[in-house]
Amino acid sequence: MPVLPHKVLMETKMGLFKKKKDKMTFDEIIAKEDGSVLPYEKSDEEPDINIEEVLEAPAKPAKKKPLTESEKNEKFTCTGCQAEIPLIEMRRNLYVCPQCGKHHKVSARRRMRYLVDPGTFRRIKNSIPFVNPLDYPDYEEKIAGLKEKTGLEEGVLSGVAEIEGYKAVVAVMGSEFLMGSMGIAVGEMITRTFEVADKMKLPVIIFAASGGARMQEGILSLMQMAKTSAAVERFSSHGGLYISILTHPTTGGVSASFATLADITLAEPGALIGFAGPRVIEQTIGQKLPEGFQRAEYLEKHGYVDEIVGRNDMRSELAHILRLHEKRRK
Numbered sequence: 001m002p003v004l005p006h007k008v009l010m011e012t013k014m015g016l017f018k019k020k021k022d023k024m025t026f027d028e029i030i031a032k033e034d035g036s037v038l039p040y041e042k043s044d045e046e047p048d049i050n051i052e053e054v055l056e057a058p059a060k061p062a063k064k065k066p067l068t069e070s071e072k073n074e075k076f077t078c079t080g081c082q083a084e085i086p087l088i089e090m091r092r093n094l095y096v097c098p099q100c101g102k103h104h105k106v107s108a109r110r111r112m113r114y115l116v117d118p119g120t121f122r123r124i125k126n127s128i129p130f131v132n133p134l135d136y137p138d139y140e141e142k143i144a145g146l147k148e149k150t151g152l153e154e155g156v157l158s159g160v161a162e163i164e165g166y167k168a169v170v171a172v173m174g175s176e177f178l179m180g181s182m183g184i185a186v187g188e189m190i191t192r193t194f195e196v197a198d199k200m201k202l203p204v205i206i207f208a209a210s211g212g213a214r215m216q217e218g219i220l221s222l223m224q225m226a227k228t229s230a231a232v233e234r235f236s237s238h239g240g241l242y243i244s245i246l247t248h249p250t251t252g253g254v255s256a257s258f259a260t261l262a263d264i265t266l267a268e269p270g271a272l273i274g275f276a277g278p279r280v281i282e283q284t285i286g287q288k289l290p291e292g293f294q295r296a297e298y299l300e301k302h303g304y305v306d307e308i309v310g311r312n313d314m315r316s317e318l319a320h321i322l323r324l325h326e327k328r329r330k
Contacts, residue, residue, distance in 0.1 A: 105248065
């Protein structure tokens with residue numbers, strides 16, 4: 001089969017992603033030997049959600065604060081080429097090095113600001129109370145400190161917004177919040193993202209960035225893998241479009257669940273994507289891994305990622321996919 005230009009490939013996928021594939025159903029996969037199934041019910045009914053209760057009022061565009069003299073003179077050292085670049089220039093370039101193109105980490109709030117149309121974002125409320133199931137020392141204090149420092153309620157920011165006029169439910173994981181680790185609250189917020197999208201008949205876009213399951217919550221954090229995967233399955237069975245963007249790093253339980261179950265999978269250049277880290281794998285198998293193993297470029301070459309999209313092009317690329325989706329629905 002000839003290799004198609006990525007735009008044609010995306011249009012092809014948009015026409016095919018709803019078709020039923022020859023694979024086991026979700027119920028068949030989780031069926032027990034005695035013929036019973038785990039407590040998950042597929043339903044054609046819409047999620048029982050009151051949209052106005054779970055969504056906040058549209059956020060007003062934030063006013064830019066004037067830079068202080070120290071901020072104007074502050075330098076950012078690129079870890080890719082070691083160049084000293086003015087911080088103000090890095091911010092304008094969305095933390096992509098203008099000299100070598102290395103994509104540095106960006107906060108969830110900053111990513112959401114540059115991605116969505118100003119004044120259209122309505123945050124999905126986080127009504128999940130804090131829990132410390134293992135009585136992990138200083139866990140509550142750490143979460144409280146991160147909330148104050150990052151401005152996030154938890155490790156993911158999600159809401160309904162528009163991208164170049166096309167509406168979608170967007171979730172952005174924040175690596176600045178305990179490495180975007182997935183615990184009970186993050187699992188619930190990702191699940192609610194799909195439920196809100198299902199109720200509103202909108203596509204889902206998720207920017208994954210995570211070190212995996214949150215160790216402070218033990219087995220309950222691992223259970224979020226099944227919960228979020230079930231949410232994706234139900235959304236998909238209702239004909240919803242799900243776009244996943246894998247950013248650096250996407251690892252552990254997040255890469256092994258909802259982040260890699262999308263209809264269309266994009267990735268940022270150089271992103272580390274995998275379950276266990278390369279050093280752990282090398283120590284386990286006693287072999288040297290191929291160069292670039294688990295990087296976005298390697299995974300695109302082997303068919304795991306549909307396309308690598310630079311951060312400066314991501315907004316227009318997502319708008320293009322949403323435009324195709326809108327045309328198909330009509």
